[in-house]
Amino acid sequence: MPLDPTLSGRMERRLPIVVVVRLAEAKCASTDGEERTYTDNISSRGGRVYSIRPWQLGDAVQVTPRNEDPACGNVVYCQTLPDSRYVIGVKFQDRPITWSALCRYDGLRICPAESKSN
Numbered sequence: 804m805p806l807d808p809t810l811s812g813r814m815e816r817r818l819p820i821v822v823v824v825r826l827a828e829a830k831c832a833s834t835d836g837e838e839r840t841y842t843d844n845i846s847s848r849g850g851r852v853y854s855i856r857p858w859q860l861g862d863a864v865q866v867t868p869r870n871e872d873p874a875c876g877n878v879v880y881c882q883t884l885p886d887s888r889y890v891i892g893v894k895f896q897d898r899p900i901t902w903s904a905l906c907r908y909d910g911l912r913i914c915p916a917e918s919k920s921n
Contacts, residue, residue, distance in 0.1 A: 817845065817850070818905065819843070820908050821841050822868050822902065823839065823840075823868065824839075824840060824868050825838070825840075825866075826852055826854060826864060826865075827864065827865050827867075829863035829875050840852060847899035847900050847905060849893055849894045849895055850893050851890055851893075852890070852891050853889070854891055855888060857881055858881045858889065858891050859878065861878060863876075864878060866895075868904070872900075874900045875895070875896050876893040876894050876895040877894055879892040
């Protein structure tokens with residue numbers, strides 16, 4: 804049976820949004836292991852984030868944009884890039900994220916901050 808090319812395994816489409824974030828292990832309360840990096844793409848349920856170190860599948864991470872609530876999730880893949888950096892796929896836990904960059908880019912969403920001003 805041929806594979807259906809329209810099935811990607813994702814519940815939502817990823818949007819090509821670059822957001823500067825802090826990436827850290829979710830279990831660490833200190834900022835020692837934290838790195839400042841950026842996303843390649845995001846959705847309300849996951850994202851692709853650049854990193855300077857390799858991560859293991861299932862690692863718990865916290866992704867925090869400036870002036871936004873952090874999103875906790877788990878690493879679902881880690882790829883090595885040619886320049887010795889890494890890119891990780893993160894599946895966010897608990898609830899969909901409502902970062903302002905995501906809300907501005909995806910006109911179909913209504914976000915809490917936007918609904919207050921209307």
